[in-house]
Amino acid sequence: VGRQPRTDGATIDAVSEIAVQSSEQQRFVWLREHLATTPGRLRLLALLLATTALIFGVATTAAATVRRNATNAVAAQTEPLLFEADGLYASLSDADATAATTFLRGGIESGTRRRRYLNDLRSATSQLTTLTRQVRNSPVAEAAVSTISARLPIYSGLIETARANNRQGFPVGAAYLRQASDLMRAEILPAADRLYAVEAQRLTGDYRSGVGSGTFAVVVLTGLLALAALIGGQVYVTRRTHRLLNVPMVVGTVVLLALVVWTLAAFSQEQDSLSSAQRKGSDPVEILSATRILTLRAEGDESLALVAHGGGDQFVADFAAATHALGPADGTQRLLGEASMLASRTHSAAAFAEFRSTLARYRAAHRRIAALEAAGRFGDAINLAVGSRAKEAPLADELNKSLGTQIASAQHRFAGAAENATSALGGLWLGIPLLATAVGLLGLLGLFQRISEYR
Amino acid sequence: MMNARTVLTAAVGVLAAAVLAGCASTSNHATLVSLAALDTPTPVLPRSPGEPTVRCNDPTASLRPGAQLPVPGAMPAGSFMRTIERRGSLIAGVDQNTLLFAYLNPFTGGIQGFEIDLLRQIAKAIFGDPGRIEFKAITTAERLPYVQEGRVDIVADAMTVNCYRIRKVDFSTVYYDAGQRLLVPRNSHAHGIADLAGKRVCVTKTGTAKKYLDAYAAEHRRRHPIPDAVSQRTDCLVALQLGEVAAIASDDAILLGFAKQDPYTKIVGPRFTNEPYGMAISKRHPDFVRFVNGVLAGVRADGVWTSLYRKWLGSVAPTRSPPHARYRD
Numbered sequence: 013v014g015r016q017p018r019t020d021g022a023t024i025d026a027v028s029e030i031a032v033q034s035s036e037q038q039r040f041v042w043l044r045e046h047l048a049t050t051p052g053r054l055r056l057l058a059l060l061l062a063t064t065a066l067i068f069g070v071a072t073t074a075a076a077t078v079r080r081n082a083t084n085a086v087a088a089q090t091e092p093l094l095f096e097a098d099g100l101y102a103s104l105s106d107a108d109a110t111a112a113t114t115f116l117r118g119g120i121e122s123g124t125r126r127r128r129y130l131n132d133l134r135s136a137t138s139q140l141t142t143l144t145r146q147v148r149n150s151p152v153a154e155a156a157v158s159t160i161s162a163r164l165p166i167y168s169g170l171i172e173t174a175r176a177n178n179r180q181g182f183p184v185g186a187a188y189l190r191q192a193s194d195l196m197r198a199e200i201l202p203a204a205d206r207l208y209a210v211e212a213q214r215l216t217g218d219y220r221s222g223v224g225s226g227t228f229a230v231v232v233l234t235g236l237l238a239l240a241a242l243i244g245g246q247v248y249v250t251r252r253t254h255r256l257l258n259v260p261m262v263v264g265t266v267v268l269l270a271l272v273v274w275t276l277a278a279f280s281q282e283q284d285s286l287s288s289a290q291r292k293g294s295d296p297v298e299i300l301s302a303t304r305i306l307t308l309r310a311e312g313d314e315s316l317a318l319v320a321h322g323g324g325d326q327f328v329a330d331f332a333a334a335t336h337a338l339g340p341a342d343g344t345q346r347l348l349g350e351a352s353m354l355a356s357r358t359h360s361a362a363a364f365a366e367f368r369s370t371l372a373r374y375r376a377a378h379r380r381i382a383a384l385e386a387a388g389r390f391g392d393a394i395n396l397a398v399g400s401r402a403k404e405a406p407l408a409d410e411l412n413k414s415l416g417t418q419i420a421s422a423q424h425r426f427a428g429a430a431e432n433a434t435s436a437l438g439g440l441w442l443g444i445p446l447l448a449t450a451v452g453l454l455g456l457l458g459l460f461q462r463i464s465e466y467r
Numbered sequence: 468m469m470n471a472r473t474v475l476t477a478a479v480g481v482l483a484a485a486v487l488a489g490c491a492s493t494s495n496h497a498t499l500v501s502l503a504a505l506d507t508p509t510p511v512l513p514r515s516p517g518e519p520t521v522r523c524n525d526p527t528a529s530l531r532p533g534a535q536l537p538v539p540g541a542m543p544a545g546s547f548m549r550t551i552e553r554r555g556s557l558i559a560g561v562d563q564n565t566l567l568f569a570y571l572n573p574f575t576g577g578i579q580g581f582e583i584d585l586l587r588q589i590a591k592a593i594f595g596d597p598g599r600i601e602f603k604a605i606t607t608a609e610r611l612p613y614v615q616e617g618r619v620d621i622v623a624d625a626m627t628v629n630c631y632r633i634r635k636v637d638f639s640t641v642y643y644d645a646g647q648r649l650l651v652p653r654n655s656h657a658h659g660i661a662d663l664a665g666k667r668v669c670v671t672k673t674g675t676a677k678k679y680l681d682a683y684a685a686e687h688r689r690r691h692p693i694p695d696a697v698s699q700r701t702d703c704l705v706a707l708q709l710g711e712v713a714a715i716a717s718d719d720a721i722l723l724g725f726a727k728q729d730p731y732t733k734i735v736g737p738r739f740t741n742e743p744y745g746m747a748i749s750k751r752h753p754d755f756v757r758f759v760n761g762v763l764a765g766v767r768a769d770g771v772w773t774s775l776y777r778k779w780l781g782s783v784a785p786t787r788s789p790p791h792a793r794y795r796d
């Protein structure tokens with residue numbers, strides 16, 4: 013019983029083998045017959061020409077689609093999402109820094125600080141909503157978003173408890189603030205950082221597929237293939253028929269060349285624009301955002317150290333670490349060095365130089381505050397930091413505002429260049445299929461004119 | 468043939484151009500730089516080593532004061548009090564977060580409390596003016612080195628006189644007798660450590676309470692509380708209010724301040740350690756130790772201690788008499 017199907021199978025195999033052999037033989041016969049006569053060769057040439065034109069059309073359309081999708085993704089999705097992730101990170105850092113500063117004055121909190129803190133929470137929530145909708149396809153980003161969503165209400169609860177205790181003059185208020193800040197720095201901000209890293213990687217990927225040289229090669233190679241078929245056809249026809257020009261085929265060649273040139277020109281224009289969107293737009297956005305986040309971290313450290321009344325060594329050390337990562341205010345090293353280079357690249361050196369001089373003044377104010385703090389004169393230190401004639405808080409605000417403006421204009425530059433990149437590929441989606449079809453048809457037309465002469 | 472060669476040349480040319488155009492591409496340098504900067508870790512500070520346990524006879528016995536205190540504003544020549552007098556103010560190291568004992572009043576910006584008022588008595592004895600004093604907020608870890616290095620004249624910061632510390636600095640006579648107790652929520656049924664088996668109890672990392680609980684756990688292997696160590700005293704109150712711990716073990720002096728900040732808590736159980744508080748002074752200035760002991764003897768005798776106790780602690784703790792001064796010579 014078990015053997016029956018196997019015997020059947022063997023029989024079927026043998027039969028199909030014979031069928032294959034016979035069809036192969038038939039095919040060779042067909043080819044031989046065609047190669048024997050001129051009209052046969054012309055027909056074969058027509059088939060070759062149609063095939064190469066089809067390959068060219070399909071491959072080039074695919075290449076243009078890859079680029080168009082990547083460019084569209086960069087312009088409308090990944091970069092705006094990265095910008096949003098950056099914004100979330102900055103809102104959360106700003107909330108942390110602002111909350112700490114609010115409590116420096118004891119029970120009497122400044123209305124503007126309180127409003128700024130509430131605004132930060134509001135923008136963080138709305139940024140989180142946007143990101144939640146868009147991060148579905150990355151488990152890391154999804155986990156990060158849900159961590160932030162879960163912890164943020166706890167954070168704001170701790171801040172409100174700190175506030176209530178502070179209003180009664182209870183030292184435990186400062187402990188609640190520390191707890192809140194710990195939660196922010198140990199769980200919420202690292203999640204924002206992971207989210208940012210995921211989005212940045214995605215953007216890098218889209219930039220790569222938007223400018224990949226593979227798509228160039230595809231257009232050139234398949235274009236050459238079609239060109240070779242067209243030219244070879246014309247040479248053969250000229251030799252066989254002793255007519256110098258075959259008008260449809262010449263027109264087809266010109267159209268093909270024009271299409272290849274147009275496609276390559278569009279690709280390279282899109283590539284230029286995309287590269288400039290990155291170099292002058294999203295690169296400065298990333299570097300300046302990192303600068304803003306580190307500046308806010310240092311600002312928060314300063315306040316938390318002052319709130320701790322001498323128990324804030326951890327925050328003093330963290331201020332130093334954040335300051336070191338930023339680099340010296342002359343903009344020669346590390347993050348500020350990078351930002352300085354980008355500023356000169358984008359003709360915004362003046363705005364950045366002003367930022368640097370404000371930063372230098374902020375750091376001078378910090379040194380005076382640190383000296384007072386080291387001497388145990390917390391009242392004087394706090395007055396210098398946030399008092400009515402404070403030196404430091406207005407400078408910190410100025411830094412934040414300046415970075416905000418610079419980031420906005422970098423984002424503006426990005427949007428402009430990305431728009432150019434998208435529009436550079438504008439007509440290709442229709443142009444390539446239409447013109448490639450035209451090339452194929454013109455070639456066939458030219459060949460069939462000759463074939464008909466043999467009947 | 469000519470045609471084929473032209474085509475080939477053209478092909479190579481176009482391909483080269485395409486590859487060149489592909490090179491003017493993008494880079495993820497900015498992303499890497501910004502991510503690296505954002506990853507800057509918070510530096511890990513070296514943790515201060517705990518104090519070793521050493522033995523000695525009665526560490527609270529201090530230097531006997533002279534028969535009579537010098538007249539304020541006329542300190543004897545060559546004495547450390549004269550140095551302070553010439554400087555213009557007494558420099559005292561204090562805490563700013565212990566409600567009732569030494570804390571910052573956020574509304575006035577000044578430091579106040581029981582310890583602060585006692586220190587003002589010393590300034591009054593030197594200058595005749597209790598306002599001639601400068602408070603330096605210091606951390607628990609800074610107390611001994613600040614006195615040893617002469618960065619402050621005196622420290623009054625809920626500091627227990629013990630056998631280890633008297634090797635480093637001198638102490639005044641005891642100005643407050645504290646002891647370790649428990650703070651629990653008002654609805655808790657715990658009356659002592661034995662009732663907290665398996666529960667979390669908050670202590671400070673370097674405090675005496677942690678040592679005690681660790682020793683208790685070693686002795687009662689089966690049933691003992693689990694110490695939950697935090698770095699700053701007030702973090703314990705946060706942990707209790709958030710329900711993360713069932714109790715706080717600490718000096719009752721500190722617990723009084725906690726109970727004042729949260730009326731839904733109570734101090735329970737007997738004292739399980741004695742924590743006599745003294746003021747720390749450099750070993751280089753025995754004359755100043757005797758002087759401070761003289762001032763403290765004065766405030767014990769003339770009722771100032773009692774009135775200060777009532778002012779700060781009267782509403783939260785039962786009245787008691789000042790601790791007896793013990794002298795070693």
